[in-house]
Amino acid sequence: MKISFNINGETKSVDVDGQTPLLWVIRDILDLKGTKFGCGKAACGTCTIHVDGEAVRSCSFAAKFAEGKEITTIEGLSTDENNLHPVQQAWIEEIVPQCGYCQPGFMMATAALLNKIPKPTDEDIDDNIVNICRCGTYYRMRKAIHRAAEIGGKTNA
Numbered sequence: 001m002k003i004s005f006n007i008n009g010e011t012k013s014v015d016v017d018g019q020t021p022l023l024w025v026i027r028d029i030l031d032l033k034g035t036k037f038g039c040g041k042a043a044c045g046t047c048t049i050h051v052d053g054e055a056v057r058s059c060s061f062a063a064k065f066a067e068g069k070e071i072t073t074i075e076g077l078s079t080d081e082n083n084l085h086p087v088q089q090a091w092i093e094e095i096v097p098q099c100g101y102c103q104p105g106f107m108m109a110t111a112a113l114l115n116k117i118p119k120p121t122d123e124d125i126d127d128n129i130v131n132i133c134r135c136g137t138y139y140r141m142r143k144a145i146h147r148a149a150e151i152g153g154k155t156n157a
Contacts (some may be wrong), residue, residue, distance in 0.1 A: 008076025
């Protein structure tokens with residue numbers, strides 16, 4: 001099945017079985033390795049990307065549903081290395097990662113949250129950021145989410 005979509009600002013077309021998880025199209029066909037495989041059951045959030053601005057777990061999102069969509073992966077979150085997205089900047093400032101494997105998914109989930117709720121409360125974070133981190137860096141992530149909201153507010157002012 002031929003599927004066309006925009007990913008990180010570029011139009012792409014792939015010929016795959018429509019049931020193939022979008023995660024594998026992104027990683028294996030488009031060679032974008034920032035999106036990680038975690039559980040394969042949409043439970044952990046490691047594979048989180050944006051589809052039309054919504055946080056989506058790509059391991060359970062069939063490629064056929066990407067047709068005509070705007071997709072953003074961690075590679076497309078910022079415009080370049082010198083212009084980091086507020087979430088990426090906050091993650092660096094708060095020294096969030098321990099092993100780092102799940103962090104792209106957390107950053108993508110956080111960016112989607114901040115698009116909907118620019119100044120989230122702790123309750124908003126608890127209700128919306130439900131990814132899993134084996135290293136337990138949740139406290140640093142919470143600080144980084146609040147910091148990203150501050151940075152984002154300054155850049156949007």
